[in-house]
Amino acid sequence: MGAGKDGRPVRDNYMKKNFSLDKLKNISSVKNDLTVLRHMWFGSKKGDDHAARLESFYGPQAAAYDAFRARFLWGRKPMLAACAARLADRSNMIWVDLGGGTGENVDMMAKYIDLASFKAIYVVDLCHSLCEVAKRKAKAKGWKNVHVVEADACKFSPPEGMATLVTFSYSLTMIPPFHGVIDQAISYLSADGLVGVADFYVSGKYDLPMRQMPWARRFFWRSIFDIDNIDIGPERRAYLEQKLERVWEQNSQGSIPYVPWLRAPYYVWIGRHPTVGHALHEERVERPPMFPPTFLYTQSWEDPEPDMEVMEINGNDTVLTLTSGGCNALNLLVQGAGQVVSVDCNPAQSALLELKKVAIQQLEFEDVWQMFGEGVHPRIEDLYERKLAPFLSQTSHNFWSRRLWYFQHGLYYQGGMGKLCWVLQCLAVVVGLGKTVKRLANAPTLDEQRRVWDSNFIIHFVKHGPKLLVWLFVKFVSLVLFNKAVLWFGGGVPGKQYALIKADGIPIERYIARTMDGVAENSHVRKHNYFYYNCLTGKFLRDNCPTYLREAGFAALKGGLVENLTVSTNFFMEELKARTYTKVILMDHVDWLDLHVAQELAELLARQVAPGGIVIWRSASLCPPYADVIRKAGFDVRCISRADQGYMDRVNMYSSFYMARRKGNKKD
Incomplete structure (x- = not known):
């Protein structure tokens, strides 16, 4: 006891801990539960009619x-x-x-x-x-x-x-x-x-x-x-x-x-009450083998600006695109496409785009911004229960109901590429580059960004150091960070695409260095490159973000344009067979295919793309072997840009960008 005290605080604490009202309530709750269980499991349902049987069961x-x-x-x-x-x-x-x-x-x-x-x-x-x-x-x-x-x-x-x-x-x-x-x-x-x-x-x-x-x-x-x-x-x-x-x-x-x-x-x-339509039903879908249990991409990794320059998007278009992060599918609607069908074989990618669509339909701009601009929302559980879950498909609900914590820990640090970005940020801090990353992301001008990039000791060493030491260093980094497992689960680069890069005689470390250096030297990350700003910070800025996160784009989508988006979990060629398209965005999908499958795809494109329709794709290869296959199927094929000719676009991750126009008269 001591110090003139009578020990009551100790006693009171003991009583509170061992004989608290909460414990008594818990005991009472268990007793009530046992009463319910006894009547559920052992009670007899007596009575001559339904009302009497209900009373005998529920009354006690x-x-x-x-x-x-x-x-x-x-x-x-x-x-x-x-x-x-x-x-x-x-x-x-x-x-x-x-x-x-x-x-x-x-x-x-x-x-x-x-x-x-x-x-x-x-x-x-x-x-x-x-x-x-x-x-x-x-x-x-x-x-x-x-x-x-x-x-x-x-x-x-x-x-x-x-x-x-x-x-x-x-x-x-x-x-x-x-x-x-x-x-x-x-x-x-x-x-x-x-x-x-x-x-x-x-x-x-x-x-x-x-x-x-x-x-x-x-x-x-x-x-x-x-x-x-x-x-x-x-x-x-x-x-x-x-x-x-x-x-x-x-x-x-x-x-x-x-x-x-x-x-x-x-x-x-x-x-x-029945309407003139009929109820659709949802198919059960499973992720393909070797795919992680979540999405690979939290944002689309193709720059939509060069796409819009060649695609001639208009209100009569029916566009087929791969989903990826879904940002570019929404951008197509903002740019005026009549119908957009977004397809992915990974149900997690579909769940991400479906959540974006429902959020645009059901939430106000600030809530959508917090979810997908900041990547964090303090009231996500309440919003999800009241406004989002009631409109999601079962597959998407099953995915998100177990992953709402993504919006508590940061959406853009989740998924394959998100985890890779998080690991790279952590490594940057460990080796003393944390402040450099922040300076790079927030450089007020492109010239300042170049100075930050070129003055970094690692970049300076790689560009100007002794060749043998540089070679040893980049080989070590390549082995640790750019091996096939990391490239697939972190960057979404499959083995076939990796083989295309090697076929061009470009080591993977040089391929990635070309990508990063091209962006740092030619694209202002803080003002005009939301792709890499997101990677460096885990969020977007209001003046540096995908179109659907800008107030004007959001308003256009919420005003009705988003209703013209179909989200499909399917294989690309199956969705291609479903209707005729005027525009098709292959992204880098054909890089993933064997040549005989690419032949099937080219023949199917010839049947399903309207005369005069446009197909675009990107490739990790400077001269993808399937370009001639598509040409022979009935398309005029043109290479728009190549990495060996210089900086390509804000993503700068591919070696070539192609456009193909379906031969024939549009009126045929």
Whole structure:
């Protein structure tokens, strides 16, 4: 004790640590959970009708219902967020929550949309005990527009006669006459209304790709839920899609409290009255072998300025381009292309571009700037849940839901090239070049940038040092930093492209030195080269960034141009077969192909590119062998620039840039 103290702080700290209110709450929570589990697993469902069976099942656990289900019913929040995102600009709405239980959905919805936007909210349930909980909650929360109705959902209609939103939150699988309740809900759904469903499920034997399950999983989960009179078969969703048009869906799986390893399958589905179109479905895609589990590029690595000089982009164009970082696909729309199809075989690249597209559609400029200009957003989790996830495809959602930390640690230090940039920045600091890198990135003029570059001791040594020592040094650097593994996973340079560089008789270290020195001597990084400014700093500047991150470009895209972008995860030639194009951007794709595959591509280009149409590509080779193949297929081929003739463009990473025009009259 000592110093005149009585020891109470020590005792109080001990009491707080070992007998705190939080610990008592945790004990109480576990006790409530065990009550729920006991009635779920061992309780009998007694009663002569459905209402009595529901009461016998839910009545004893009603008080603990919400806390337990919050860690079990994972589809509720995404379903409510998806509905709210599509209703954000409406008012005086009517919402009917069928099987709404304790009214917890209303409380959750308040996070996504102002409840005052609803003229009336009807929580409809057949279980008396759950309705009583909902009534107490509505009174405690002061919800004047919330009405708890103890009734059969198959017979309920809102007094107003129409509803803007109808939801089934883990209730449709517990309503035996599901045809009747769906028909009844549709009968009062307004013409522009939505139906939202979240529930457990198993797929059919033959189902849509993103829903499909193996037979053992189907049998296991359907049997487990059947014990509690819950039918999670595919029939309910099939009937929904017979009566309504699917707008959006997600299929996923979530953990179960106190049951390790098992994850229960659930889906979220949003539908509306059928329109003249038809609902598309998403194909299941996998990344190709040898690709990393993330994207290689966070930005496009082809300078769009020389592209625009030769492509003659106009509103009648249908353009096919490879995705890469997606910046140039968005630039094509800003430059006036009528339709742009962006394709990549790596689903992670598609996920990046799809996120950019949805962000432009759903967010304000400042949020988009923070995400993709700064590469960091302090509220990314909230923005993603409320405004981005509700509009992403399932593949993209699966990718981003596990990688939101990219926007906390810096987007442009992620992926293959991002990690390479981060490593090189760290190495620069270790060898004492950290300040030099900052001076290079922020040089106010090109002349100052050249002085910083040429005065650097490593650059000076490489350019003017003893030849033997320079040779030993560059060979060591090449072995460590420019080996095939680093070039592929960090720079996206495959083995076939590496072979083209060697075929020109250029060592890889000299190829890279030519690239870097050309940029440093000829392109002002701070003012007019956002590619390398991003590499050096991990971000863009507002006056030095891709077109979609400039306010004018963003406004044009958000004003409707971005709707003309199709993001496809597919192999290039498969997407080329899908339609006729007036412009095709091959990037360096043909460098990756065997010559016989390049022959197939050239023949396909001849069939799918309209007469007079333009094809452009870049190559790591000074004279790519497939240029003649494309010429013989029916194109006038012209080399625009070559690296052996000097600095090429702001990226300066390729050896040649080509354009080919499809022979024939445009009117043919």
